[in-house]
Amino acid sequence: MRQTLDAFVAGMPAYLATPxxxxxxLVLAGLALRIVPRLIxxxxxxxxxxQENAEDGRRIHTLSRVVRYMVTVSVTVVAGILILGExxxxxxxxxxxxxxxxxxxxxxxxxxVKDYFTGFFLLLENQIRVGDSVEAGGKSGVVEELTLRxxxxxxxxxxxxxxxxxxxxxxxxxxxxxAYAVVDAGIASSEDIDRAVAVMRRVGDGLRQDAAxxxxxxxxxxxxxxxxLSESALVIRCRVKAVPLExxxxxxxxxxxxxxxxxxxxxxLPSRHYKLLMTPSKE
Numbered sequence: 021m022r023q024t025l026d027a028f029v030a031g032m033p034a035y036l037a038t039p040x041x042x043x044x045x046l047v048l049a050g051l052a053l054r055i056v057p058r059l060i061x062x063x064x065x066x067x068x069x070x071q072e073n074a075e076d077g078r079r080i081h082t083l084s085r086v087v088r089y090m091v092t093v094s095v096t097v098v099a100g101i102l103i104l105g106e107x108x109x110x111x112x113x114x115x116x117x118x119x120x121x122x123x124x125x126x127x128x129x130x131x132x133v134k135d136y137f138t139g140f141f142l143l144l145e146n147q148i149r150v151g152d153s154v155e156a157g158g159k160s161g162v163v164e165e166l167t168l169r170x171x172x173x174x175x176x177x178x179x180x181x182x183x184x185x186x187x188x189x190x191x192x193x194x195x196x197x198x199a200y201a202v203v204d205a206g207i208a209s210s211e212d213i214d215r216a217v218a219v220m221r222r223v224g225d226g227l228r229q230d231a232a233x234x235x236x237x238x239x240x241x242x243x244x245x246x247x248x249l250s251e252s253a254l255v256i257r258c259r260v261k262a263v264p265l266e267x268x269x270x271x272x273x274x275x276x277x278x279x280x281x282x283x284x285x286x287x288x289l290p291s292r293h294y295k296l297l298m299t300p301s302k303e
Contacts, residue, residue: 142171148163154192195265205220205257
């Protein structure tokens with residue numbers, strides 16, 4: 021790099037050499053910051069186009085954002101060091117002082133360091149990708165951005181949550197491989213369980229055969245059986261294996277159809293019972 025700079029200013033007056041080298045460094049750094057991100061974007065699109073599923077595509081998108089960020093930081097740091105060198109400022113003492121200051125600040129910035137380490141392993145282990153629906157750090161929503169510093173989520177109400185990576189201890193990802201639409205259907209305790217189960221299975225089979233949902237449902241409905249039982253009601257649990265992020269829409273449509281099927285079959289839903297307690301009045 022030094023030889024390139026010297027060759028560029030060869031033949032220039034001494035008072036112009038340093039400004040010229042600084043200008044060249046700034047130009048090269050600017051070009052790198054413009055060209056490299058575009059190159060990374062093209063590579064990401066080319067690699068993503070070869071993937072067989074959307075999950076790998078989301079992971080590549082997330083990793084490309086982190087790589088672009090690291091390249092930007094690296095180019096900026098290198099350009100800064102070269103410019104300082106042109107003005108005769110030795111970098112070694114600065115680095116030594118930075119090391120001492122870094123040790124002092126390290127005790128007060130442990131959470132920041134933890135954020136970066138956690139973010140690195142979240143990316144390395146493919147736990148979270150942009151577009152996933154997750155629960156992390158006490159918040160839930162769709163991942164809009166994942167950096168080495170924080171996780172940005174947008175929930176169903178549109179609220180945006182910034183979760184520091186260091187606070188994430190458990191990640192619940194609803195978008196990996198497949199998901200289940202779990203339904204607890206309540207009926208009156210006097211109803212025939214087998215008849216209700218038959219209706220639930222018929223509704224599930226009909227939903228799977230519907231062209232609008234066929235590509236989103238991966239397997240026939242599974243009836244687990246009676247989940248809870250009380251004097252006035254019993255709850256039958258079932259689940260439908262679905263494509264990731266489609267479980268909520270499938271659950272809502274299944275419940276809508278199940279209500280109509282129960283009404284058609286004359287199966288009663290549980291009703292609330294109130295117990296009236298009367299105490300004798302004191303005269």
